[in-house]
Amino acid sequence: MSDHALNQISLDTFKTLSAGEKAPYLTEQGRSFHALVAQQFSRPMLDDLCSLANDVRRLAKTRDGSSFLQSRLFDKRAMLYFAQPSTRTFLSFHAACQTVGLDVVNVRDSSTSSEMKGESPEDTIRTFSSYTDLIIMRHPACGFAEEIAWLLSNTSRPVPVINAGSGKDQHPTQALLDVYTLERSFENNGGIDGKKVAFVGDLKRGRTVRSLAWLLTKFDGVKIYFVAPPELQIGEDIIAYLDAAKIPYELTSDFDQVIPEVDAVYMTRLQDEWDSDNESSQLDISKYYFTKDHLNVLKEKAVIMHPLPRRKEIDVAVDRDPRAVYWRQVRNGMWIRAALILRIFGCDQKVRDYYKEHI
Ligand code: NCD
Numbered sequence: 436m437s438d439h440a441l442n443q444i445s446l447d448t449f450k451t452l453s454a455g456e457k458a459p460y461l462t463e464q465g466r467s468f469h470a471l472v473a474q475q476f477s478r479p480m481l482d483d484l485c486s487l488a489n490d491v492r493r494l495a496k497t498r499d500g501s502s503f504l505q506s507r508l509f510d511k512r513a514m515l516y517f518a519q520p521s522t523r524t525f526l527s528f529h530a531a532c533q534t535v536g537l538d539v540v541n542v543r544d545s546s547t548s549s550e551m552k553g554e555s556p557e558d559t560i561r562t563f564s565s566y567t568d569l570i571i572m573r574h575p576a577c578g579f580a581e582e583i584a585w586l587l588s589n590t591s592r593p594v595p596v597i598n599a600g601s602g603k604d605q606h607p608t609q610a611l612l613d614v615y616t617l618e619r620s621f622e623n624n625g626g627i628d629g630k631k632v633a634f635v636g637d638l639k640r641g642r643t644v645r646s647l648a649w650l651l652t653k654f655d656g657v658k659i660y661f662v663a664p665p666e667l668q669i670g671e672d673i674i675a676y677l678d679a680a681k682i683p684y685e686l687t688s689d690f691d692q693v694i695p696e697v698d699a700v701y702m703t704r705l706q707d708e709w710d711s712d713n714e715s716s717q718l719d720i721s722k723y724y725f726t727k728d729h730l731n732v733l734k735e736k737a738v739i740m741h742p743l744p745r746r747k748e749i750d751v752a753v754d755r756d757p758r759a760v761y762w763r764q765v766r767n768g769m770w771i772r773a774a775l776i777l778r779i780f781g782c783d784q785k786v787r788d789y790y791k792e793h794i
């Protein structure tokens with residue numbers, strides 16, 4: 436293990452680090468061992484993952500390519516531990532694991548595990564890691580995936596951990612699929628560099644926005660608009676990151692004014708599961724909904740995104756517009772997650788070589 440690995444630092448010290456300072460501890464010999472925070476992905480890593488996801492996507496279309504991919508990790512098992520509701524993230528990770536041949540076991544409800552007998556979540560996950568080679572986990576507590584990664588790095592059989600959503604804090608693999616979708620959408624239009632992106636809705640508690648805002652700092656000339664009622668505006672910590680990265684941004688509550696300006700509109704739902712007293716039901720968020728009429732003022736080559744699930748933020752009539760790419764995001768999640776897993780296990784080069792020879 437390298438000097439920066441998680442067995443070189445105490446848990447207490449590790450917990451005091453900012454997400455950016457944690458990043459080097461998550462990487463071994465230039466590749467991610469754990470995937471926990473958006474801050475650990477550099478621009479070359481993002482470019483590399485997107486191109487690998489393209490190779491995987493095209494290979495999976497043929498029987499031979501698909502069988503080659505499945506033979507990469509047929510001797511390994513993954514554990515999907517989801518202690519919070521999930522549809523797309525769970526299913527796309529499941530499909531991604533199958534794409535690269537990983538066998539999958541899962542726990543989606545801690546009431547079915549020995550946590551109900553008083554076992555600590557740490558011991559429960561350590562048990563999972565004894566039978567598997569990769570832990571993919573979603574948990575309501577911020578920082579818990581990081582703690583588990585530290586714990587598992589400090590056992591005789593370190594197992595990588597992928598964060599599939601941690602509390603209100605981070606959702607790094609959603610941010611990866613969002614970047615992949617933006618890359619594909621702007622493939623013939625100059626890429627992500629120089630684009631204007633609006634985040635709309637519950638930015639205070641939406642972890643997808645927090646992780647993606649950070650990844651966008653890796654692109655040149657990007658400008659971000661945070662569109663929300665003052666009560667749901669983006670956190671100070673993200674603003675501080677943008678300031679440090681010298682990324683221009685605006686905070687506004689005027690959605691109508693922003694729509695014609697931007698190249699991507701990233702819609703989000705109200706994250707009211709975090710309310711302490713149903714307080715967000717008092718807010719009128721209907722002026723942050725994307726309606727059919729907004730299509731008339733949106734740029735011709737712009738895209739409308741949403742991590743889903745949606746409520747009423749996007750009128751279903753918008754789905755048919757070619758600029759609506761949220762259903763493509765759903766599918767892209769599978770390809771970029773397969774690419775991430777291949778990289779974690781060091782199988783990426785073989786896939787690239789096979790792709791060059793056969794496609
Ligand atoms: C998001 C999440 O879980 O943070 N969903 C997802 O993973 N696609 C967004 C949300 O729940 O609003």
